[in-house]
Amino acid sequence: MNRLQKLKRRIIEHRIYYLMLIPGIVLTFIFCYVPMYGIVLAFKDYSIRKGIMGSAFIDPLFTHFTKLFEIPQFWVSFKNTILHNVLKLIFGFPVPIIIAVMLNLMTKKLLRNSIQTILYLPHFVSWVVVAGIVFAMLNDGGYIKRLFEFFGLGDYDILADDNGFLALIVVTDTWKEAGWGSIIYFSALMSISGEYYEAAKVDGASEWKMLWSITLPLLLPTISIMLILRVGEMISSGMDQIYNLYNEQVYDVADNLATFTYRYGIGKGNFEQGTAIGLFANVINIILLFVANRVTKLLGGEALY
Amino acid sequence: MATYKMKETAGSLIGKILIHAFLIGFCIVILVPFWMVIIKSFMSDTDIMNHPLALWPESFQFSGYKTIFTNELYSFGKAFINSVYVTLAGTVYQLAITTITAYALSKKKLPGKSIIMFYFLFTMYFSGGTIPYYLVIKGLNLTGKLEVMYIPAFMGMFNMLVMRAYFIGLPQELEEAARIDGLGNFGIFLKIVLPLSTAILATIALFIAVGLWNNWYTSMLFMLPHDKRPMAYALQVIIEHSRGSSGQAAGGVTMIVGQSIQYAGIVVSIVPIMCVYPFLQKHFTKGVLVGSIKG
Numbered sequence: 001m002n003r004l005q006k007l008k009r010r011i012i013e014h015r016i017y018y019l020m021l022i023p024g025i026v027l028t029f030i031f032c033y034v035p036m037y038g039i040v041l042a043f044k045d046y047s048i049r050k051g052i053m054g055s056a057f058i059d060p061l062f063t064h065f066t067k068l069f070e071i072p073q074f075w076v077s078f079k080n081t082i083l084h085n086v087l088k089l090i091f092g093f094p095v096p097i098i099i100a101v102m103l104n105l106m107t108k109k110l111l112r113n114s115i116q117t118i119l120y121l122p123h124f125v126s127w128v129v130v131a132g133i134v135f136a137m138l139n140d141g142g143y144i145k146r147l148f149e150f151f152g153l154g155d156y157d158i159l160a161d162d163n164g165f166l167a168l169i170v171v172t173d174t175w176k177e178a179g180w181g182s183i184i185y186f187s188a189l190m191s192i193s194g195e196y197y198e199a200a201k202v203d204g205a206s207e208w209k210m211l212w213s214i215t216l217p218l219l220l221p222t223i224s225i226m227l228i229l230r231v232g233e234m235i236s237s238g239m240d241q242i243y244n245l246y247n248e249q250v251y252d253v254a255d256n257l258a259t260f261t262y263r264y265g266i267g268k269g270n271f272e273q274g275t276a277i278g279l280f281a282n283v284i285n286i287i288l289l290f291v292a293n294r295v296t297k298l299l300g301g302e303a304l305y
Numbered sequence: 306m307a308t309y310k311m312k313e314t315a316g317s318l319i320g321k322i323l324i325h326a327f328l329i330g331f332c333i334v335i336l337v338p339f340w341m342v343i344i345k346s347f348m349s350d351t352d353i354m355n356h357p358l359a360l361w362p363e364s365f366q367f368s369g370y371k372t373i374f375t376n377e378l379y380s381f382g383k384a385f386i387n388s389v390y391v392t393l394a395g396t397v398y399q400l401a402i403t404t405i406t407a408y409a410l411s412k413k414k415l416p417g418k419s420i421i422m423f424y425f426l427f428t429m430y431f432s433g434g435t436i437p438y439y440l441v442i443k444g445l446n447l448t449g450k451l452e453v454m455y456i457p458a459f460m461g462m463f464n465m466l467v468m469r470a471y472f473i474g475l476p477q478e479l480e481e482a483a484r485i486d487g488l489g490n491f492g493i494f495l496k497i498v499l500p501l502s503t504a505i506l507a508t509i510a511l512f513i514a515v516g517l518w519n520n521w522y523t524s525m526l527f528m529l530p531h532d533k534r535p536m537a538y539a540l541q542v543i544i545e546h547s548r549g550s551s552g553q554a555a556g557g558v559t560m561i562v563g564q565s566i567q568y569a570g571i572v573v574s575i576v577p578i579m580c581v582y583p584f585l586q587k588h589f590t591k592g593v594l595v596g597s598i599k600g
Contacts, residue, residue: 011416016490017409021421024406027459031441032428038437052440099331102324117586118332121339124578126519126537132544132571133338136345139564143341146358175335207317232430239522244544261435266526271436278434286430 042276064272065280073251074277077260080253084169084242085234092174093230096181097223101215103182104189116186119179130176131244134168160249169254173241181226188222189215224296231292235285257281339575346370346568353564369569379566381573383532384539387451388518391535395455395517400510403460403468404502408494410465411472429462439526448527454535455517464509471505472498511585515578540570 011018038052042065045058058064068074099119106112122130137144138158148156158164196214205213239258246254257277265274340360345353349366356363373381409415410422432438438457447453475498483493499506521537529538547562 007416010414014412014415014490016494017412017415020405020409023402024460024465025421025424027402028425028428030445031438031457031459032432035433035437035441036431038433038440041437041440052437099328102328105321105324106328115328115332117583118335119328120586121582122335124515124582125575126521128519128521128537128541128544129571129575132540132547132567133342135544135547136342136564136568137338140354140357143337143358179331179335207320236432243522244541262526265436266439271440274436275434278432278436282431282434289430 039275039279041272042279044272046272058272064276068273068276068280071264073255073260073264076252077255077257081235081238081256081258083166083253084238084256087166087170088173089230091170092178093227095174095178097185097219099178099182100185100189101211103186104215116179119182121179122176123180125176127176127240127244130172130241134172134245159245159247162250162253165246165250165254168245169241172245184226185219185222188219192218224299228289228292228296232285232289234288235281342568342571346565346572348565350563350565366565369563369565369567370573372563372566373569373573379539379543379570380531380534381536381539381570384534384536385573387533388536391451391454392514392517395458396510396514398455399459399461399464399513399517400506403465403509403513404499404506406460407465407468408472408498411469413473425462425465435526442527449530449533451529451533451535453527453529454520454523458517458520458523461513461516464512468505468509471502475501507585511581514581518574518578536574540574543567543570 041052041055043057043061044052044055046052046055103112103116106115136142139145145154148154148158156164158168192215196218197210200210200214235257237258238256239262242254242256242259243262246259261274261277264270265277344359344362346369347365347367348356348359348362349368352359352363352366373379375382406425410418410425412418415421433441442448442453442457447456479497479501480493483497488496519537520535521541524534524538525541529535543562544567547564547567
C-alpha cells in the first residue's frame with residue numbers, strides 16, 4: 001500500500017514532465033507507429049477506394065513477396081545495398097579513425113582547429129550539391145576530367161562504368177563524411193589520460209608501439225559501438241547519394257533497395273510490393289544489428305546490449 | 306592531456322610531416338572543388354568553356370544568378386523563400402519538441418521512464434517504410450502542401466538523445482538550490498536550465514536547420530507543385546537534368562542547363578549554411594562530445 005502511495009505521489013510531482021512528453025508521444029504515434037500498422041499492406045489486396053483497413057487480405061498471404069522475389073532487379077538492388085555498405089565499411093570506416101588519431105598527434109592547436117573546421121564542411125552540404133560538384137569536376141574542363149586526360153583516360157566515363165561508379169560511391173562518401181565522423185573518435189582520444197603515454201615513454205616505447213598498445217586498444221569500445229550503429233543503418237541508407245549520382249547505365253551496380261523502392265514501389269504504383277520491400281529490409285536490418293552486436297561482444301569489444 | 310609532445314627524432318619528424326601532409330592535403334581536396342564551383346558561378350558559359358581551369362574569373366558575370374532568379378522554369382526566388390520559411394518554422398518547431406521531450410526524459414525518477422524511452426527508441430530500429438508513411442501523409446492531406454516539409458519531422462531521436470545526455474549532465478545542486486528558492490519543476494526548466502543550455506540548443510538548432518534546408522527528397526516524394534518547392538529540390542531538378550538523364554519516377558522535364566546556372570544554384574543553396582557554420586563550429590564539437598560520452 002505504501003509503495004503504491006509513493007508511486008502516486010511521484011507521478012503527481014512529475015506531472016509537468018508528462019505534459020512535456022505529450023507532443024513527442026502523440027507525434028511519434030502519428031508519424032511512426034501508424035505507418036507501422038501500414039505494413040499489413042504487404043499482405044493485402046489494396047484498393048484505393050477501400051483504403052488499407054477496408055482492403056481484403058490477399059490469398060495466399062505472401063503473394064506480394066513471392067512476386068517481388070521473382071523480379072531480378074529486386075535481388076540486384078538488394079545485392080548492391082550490401083555491396084555498397086561492405087565497400088564503405090572496408091575502405092571508408094577506418095578513415096575517420098585515422099584522421100582522429102592524426103589530429104590527436106598534432107600539437108599546434110590553431111592549425112588543428114582550422115583543419116577540423118574545413119574537414120567538417122562537406123557534411124553540412126547536401127548530396128545534391130556534392131553530385132553537382134562531382135559532375136562539374138567530370139565535365140570537360142573539370143579538374144578530374146583533366147586528370148584522367150593526363151593519364152590517357154580521356155574517354156573514360158566513370159559515371160557509366162560499373163567498377164568506376166562503385167569507387168566513386170566510396171570516395172565521395174568518405175570525402176563527405178570522414179571529417180565529421182572523426183569527431184567521436186577524437187573526443188574519445190581526448191579523454192585518454194596522458195599518463196599512459198608518459199609511462200610508456202619512460203619505458204622507452206616508440207611512437208608506433210604507443211599507437212598499437214595504448215591508443216588503439218583504448219579506442220576499441222568507441223569503434224565497436226560505431227561499427228554496430230553503422231551496420232544498423234546498412235539496409236535503409238543510400239537514397240540521397242545514389243539517386244543523385246546514378247543513371248540507367250549503372251543500375252546493375254548502383255541501384256539499391258531505396259532507389260529501387262522509389263522507382264518500382266512508388267513510381268510504378270506497386271504499393272503492396274513496395275511495402276513488402278520495406279518490411280523485408282526492416283527484418284534484415286534487425287537481424288544484422290543482433291549479429292553485429294553478438295560478434296562485437298565475442299571479439300571482446302563493447303556492445304549496445 | 307593526450308596530445309603529448311613527440312621527441313624530435315628522425316622517425317618522429319617524418320611522421321609529423323606525413324601527418325600534416327595528409328591532413329592538409331585532405332583539406333585541399335575538400336576546398337578546391339567548392340572554390341571551383343564558386344568561381345565558375347561568376348563566369349558566363351562561354352568564359353567557362355574558354356577558361357576551364359581558371360582560379361579566378363576574368364570578369365565577374367552574373368548571368369547565371371540572374372537567370373536562376375528571374376527565369377520561371379527555375380523559380381529560385383520563390384524556392385529560396387519557401388526554404389527560408391520551412392527552415393525557420395521547422396527549426397523552432399523541432400527544437401521545441403526535442404528540448405521538452407529530452408528534458409522530461411532526463412529526469413531520473415520519472416515513473417514509467419523506461420517504457421517511454423523504449424517507445425521512442427524502438428522507432429529507430431523499426432519503421433513502417435516509405436509507402437505506409439506516404440499513405441499516412443496523404444491521409445492527413447499534407448501532400449502538395451509546403452508544411453509537409455517540417456510537420457512530420459518533429460524530432461530526431463539522435464538529437465533528442467544528445468540533448469538528454471546534456472541535461473543529465475547538469476549538476477543536481479542547481480535544481481535543489483532553485484527548489485529552495487521556491488521554483489517549481491517548470492520554473493526550473495524555464496529559468497535555470499534553458500539559459501544554461503544555449504550552447505547545446507544552438508548546436509541542435511544548427512543540425513535541425515541544416516537538415517531542413519538540404520531536404521529535397523520529401524518534396525519530391527510528395528510531389529510539391531512548382532511554386533511550393535524548396536530550394537534543395539529546385540536545385541536537385543537542375544542538377545539531375547544537367548546530366549541529360551532523368552531517373553525521376555514522377556516524370557521529368559527535358560531541359561539542357563548551362564553550367565553557370567548550375568553553379569549559381571549550388572552557391573545560392575550553400576551560402577546560408579556557410580555563413581552560419583564557422584561561428585557555430587566551436588559549439589557543436591562540444592555538443593557531440595557530451596552526447597557521445599554520456600550516451
